[in-house]
Amino acid sequence: MTAIAYAQLEAPLWPLMNKFYRAHQSSMKASKDAQLWVAREQEIVAALCLRSAANGYWLTGLFVAPDVRGRGIARSLVDAAVSSTEGAPVWLFCDPELQGFYEGIGFGMADDLPQVLFERLIRYQRNKAMIAMGITR
Structure with missing residues (x-):
């Protein structure tokens, strides 16, 4: 088993993140206005987007390949991304x-969402159950 590396994806490699999502029939997409974070063994095994929002960041698109779930990869990837937010x-x-x-x-639970995220959450909740959560480190 190869060690997993957690890092921000360099801009020239961004298409690999969408390829990863598509390979797993995920509807998620890499956002070019975000920091793109990945976990790699040799290939990408997990990904997320971290977008600037108000005075913080909005984490979207967290997806872990089904065959590697249960190994703490999501936790480690989120930790790496959140740690970068200073x-x-x-x-x-x-x-x-x-x-x-x-x-x-x-x-x-996030009780103090920035207005822009609060409005987006309300729109999302029209179609499915969603909650807002937050962290500061």
Whole structure:
């Protein structure tokens, strides 16, 4: 088993992140206005986007390849990305069923969302159950 590396993806390699999402039939997409973070063994095995939002960041697109789930890769990738924010708050939206997972890595319910994210959350909640969570380190 190869060691997993967690790092921000360099701009010339951004297409690899969308290739990863497509290979797993994920509807997620890399956002060019975000920091793109990946976990790699040799190939990408997990990815997420970290976008500037108000006075912090918005974490989106967290996906781990099904064949490597349960190894703590999501936790380590989120930790690497959040650690890069130098203490700025990080928010995310998730299905309520994932609340326990995110609480396990330090997130809590977000009661103080920036207006731009609050409005987006309200729009998302029209179509599916979503909650907002946040962390500051």
